[in-house]
Amino acid sequence: MSLYSGLSTLPPDALLGLMVAYREDKRDEKFDLGVGVYKDEAGNTPILSAVKKAEARMLAAQDSKVYEGPRGNVDFCAHVEDFVFGAGHPARAEGRTLSFTAPGGCGALYAGVSLMRRMGTKKVWVSKPTWPNHPNVVKSLGLDVAEYDYAVGGTLSPTGILESLMQAEPGDGVIIQGPCHNPTGIDIPERLWTALGDLAKSKGLVVMVDVAYHGFARSLGEDMAGVRAFLEAAGEGMVAYSCSKNFGLYRERTGCFLALGSTPEGIAAATTHVAAIGRASWSMPPAHGAGIVATILGDAELRAEWEAELSSMRNRMIALRKALSDALVAETGSNSLGELARQNGMFSQLPITPEGAKKLREDLGLYMPASGRINIAGINANDIPRIAEILATAL
Numbered sequence: 131m132s133l134y135s136g137l138s139t140l141p142p143d144a145l146l147g148l149m150v151a152y153r154e155d156k157r158d159e160k161f162d163l164g165v166g167v168y169k170d171e172a173g174n175t176p177i178l179s180a181v182k183k184a185e186a187r188m189l190a191a192q193d194s195k196v197y198e199g200p201r202g203n204v205d206f207c208a209h210v211e212d213f214v215f216g217a218g219h220p221a222r223a224e225g226r227t228l229s230f231t232a233p234g235g236c237g238a239l240y241a242g243v244s245l246m247r248r249m250g251t252k253k254v255w256v257s258k259p260t261w262p263n264h265p266n267v268v269k270s271l272g273l274d275v276a277e278y279d280y281a282v283g284g285t286l287s288p289t290g291i292l293e294s295l296m297q298a299e300p301g302d303g304v305i306i307q308g309p310c311h312n313p314t315g316i317d318i319p320e321r322l323w324t325a326l327g328d329l330a331k332s333k334g335l336v337v338m339v340d341v342a343y344h345g346f347a348r349s350l351g352e353d354m355a356g357v358r359a360f361l362e363a364a365g366e367g368m369v370a371y372s373c374s375k376n377f378g379l380y381r382e383r384t385g386c387f388l389a390l391g392s393t394p395e396g397i398a399a400a401t402t403h404v405a406a407i408g409r410a411s412w413s414m415p416p417a418h419g420a421g422i423v424a425t426i427l428g429d430a431e432l433r434a435e436w437e438a439e440l441s442s443m444r445n446r447m448i449a450l451r452k453a454l455s456d457a458l459v460a461e462t463g464s465n466s467l468g469e470l471a472r473q474n475g476m477f478s479q480l481p482i483t484p485e486g487a488k489k490l491r492e493d494l495g496l497y498m499p500a501s502g503r504i505n506i507a508g509i510n511a512n513d514i515p516r517i518a519e520i521l522a523t524a525l
């Protein structure tokens with residue numbers, strides 16, 4: 131008998147298990163399409179050159195490790211507000227926005243769902259399918275999860291999204307992904323963002339947009355157009371912003387939680403709650419990654435260098451998508467796989483069953499999760515003909 135014997139053992143994390151199994155696989159030919167990070171042509175996830183330079187500059191200037199305060203790095207917060215709301219958005223001068231440095235996009239999601247709970251939200255809607263950590267965060271905070279239809283057969287279902295969310299009750303929370311939907315790669319067009327904003331406003335839904343891949347689909351401005359259209363129509367809303375992918379800062383836990391309100395009083399009250407949520411969990415946000423981002427975005431040269439590196443990551447993913455989609459169409463004769471080239475970001479979901487994925491792993495050394503999600507950014511261009519040949523056996 132131990133203090134902990136009342137705990138049941140949870141099932142292992144499937145993706146982490148896949149990573150270990152891939153590492154231990156002794157076969158000469160093996161492919162990892164399961165990883166959740168960007169990889170370059172050599173299979174590495176390097177530190178961006180702009181990040182290295184900013185880090186060196188920051189460390190040389192740093193003379194204390196004292197806490198920065200509940201909002202973390204305020205310059206970082208202002209830069210992310212520039213990205214999300216725009217530099218000249220009138221709500222900022224009117225005190226109708228808030229922003230807090232958070233430990234990664236997940237910290238920002240946690241802050242947002244915690245704030246929803248304090249606002250009286252009982253249920254949070256997530257897309258079907260979605261990234262498993264969305265329902266995870268919602269459930270761990272004791273709220274119910276509901277799903278809205280998102281994509282059917284590899285294409286977006288605007289009516290599915292709107293009809294599902296018509297069923298939501300006033301005060302329900304909704305998490306909507308910004309560019310590069312994980313796991314489908316299928317994004318919401320700007321017109322639908324406006325319709326979602328109108329719906330959120332008319333029904334009183336508490337929406338948080340999760341932006342984890344800013345700049346991975348198109349330019350920084352184009353990638354935020356939908357989010358801005360949503361906020362414009364809804365008038366109020368929250369945003370969880372991650373710098374893990376676009377700055378390659380994964381382990382530095384660099385994110386930002388933002389909110390827009392219709393009154394300065396509402397935002398002033400929300401600010402006290404977000405500060406209290408942070409205080410009761412991480413107490414003070416991490417400083418290192420936010421300092422790097424603020425240094426890069428505050429310096430014209432470093433910023434240009436980062437934007438060029440971001441473009442090159444994006445262009446690599448776009449080229450890989452086109453090549454893999456062409457190869458899959460040629461292998462299978464199915465034009466529907468051409469959709470892959472029109473999807474965005476690192477991930478796409480293939481119509482492969484959990485049994486099919488298991489068979490690919492066991493028989494042919496191709497690793498992917500049971501959901502059929504593949505990470506395009508984990509592929510080497512030279513391997514595409516062989517990967518397409520292997521995938522086609524399960525399609």
Ligand SMILES: Cc1ncc(COP(=O)(O)O)c(C=O)c1O
Nearest residue numbers: 234235236261312340342372374
């Ligand atoms: C959809 C989505 N949201 C948020 C995140 C946030 O990640 P992090 O907490 O590492 O910034 C990720 C990362 O994989 C993601 O895919």
